[in-house]
Amino acid sequence: MQAQATAKFVRVSTRKTRLVAKNVVGLPVEDAVNILKFTPNKGAAVINKVLHSAIANAEQVPGSDVDALVVKQVIVNEGPTWKRFMPRAQGRATRILKRTSHITVILEES
Template sequence: MATNKGYTTVSDPDISAKALAKDQPISPKFAREVAGMIRGMKVEKAVTMLEEVIEMDRAVPLKRYKKRVSHKKGIGPGRYPVKASKAILATVRSAMSNAEYKGLDVSNMAISTISIARGQTIPGHMPRAQGRATQWNQETANIEVIIEEVE
């Protein structure tokens, strides 16, 4: 019996490629917002948008948990999640590389599935006064990208 190694199932493996990044040290909240921004886009346009976010030229619109977040030009409440964008960009480029290895035309592909899941929480603490300590845990996220050729 074959396993899918944690991936979402693919409708047609002959025209798709996938990549998975586990336990990336990024905020799952911001990773979810970045993924929502590029979901369904052509791969080349998504890479360009992620590079613009990394250079802080384009803000990512926040859909959830956006109270007291300042509005950015043309999109409403938004931020510049650089770490999450870098991790997602690396995963998208990995999927593109996997597609090239399979002999697919990357310029004619779109992101069909991109999902973010919470990864392991790495426990930590921050020393405080009087010999006390406060929990200071590191959140991680799992990123999954599946790209398919567009008709």
């Protein structure tokens, strides 16, 4: 049995979020929640929210054991980038890239 949840267009960098995602893959859900709760990154809070959504999705399946769930995969893909400009010295402008992510958490019963 698999359960998954996705958060799209999240305003967090893909590279920074992937560093957090590597820490929870392959762990039981309870351990993953504890690690994410005490990781001081914006990406950790977002992954934690998606993980809780995936757990709620798994609870909807009849005959599933939520305590036996394991984080099978955390996919962090790049979303669209917001392009902004910042004024600089001598009338110039530099480009600011505000990156977004699509985050998918897949859970599996062990």
